[in-house]
Amino acid sequence: MPEDLPRIEEIHDIKEEEKVCACGSHLSRIGEEVSEKLDIVPARMQVIRHIRYKYACKSCDGVEGAVVKCAELHLIVQSV
Numbered sequence: 001m002p003e004d005l006p007r008i009e010e011i012h013d014i015k016e017e018e019k020v021c022a023c024g025s026h027l028s029r030i031g032e033e034v035s036e037k038l039d040i041v042p043a044r045m046q047v048i049r050h051i052r053y054k055y056a057c058k059s060c061d062g063v064e065g066a067v068v069k070c071a072e073l074h075l076i077v078q079s080v
Contacts, residue, residue, distance in 0.1 A: 001036050008039075050075075 019027045052071045 001038060
């Protein structure tokens with residue numbers, strides 16, 4: 001695997017109770033086995049259209065002042 005690719009490490013360990021020898025002594029870590037798997041996440045582009053409905057009164061047609069209401073824009077930031 002190319003060294004410049006980012007790595008995500010997933011550690012797999014044995015349970016604490018398995019780290020004890022039959023003689024009663026605690027086992028010492030002596031190394032590790034590493035295997036790598038290439039994970040490809042395809043790029044994805046999309047356009048998000050924010051559509052806000054607007055409302056007005058058809059009965060008074062703004063006789064008592066311009067009455068137009070529009071839904072608030074609530075943006076949700078998503079981290080990549």
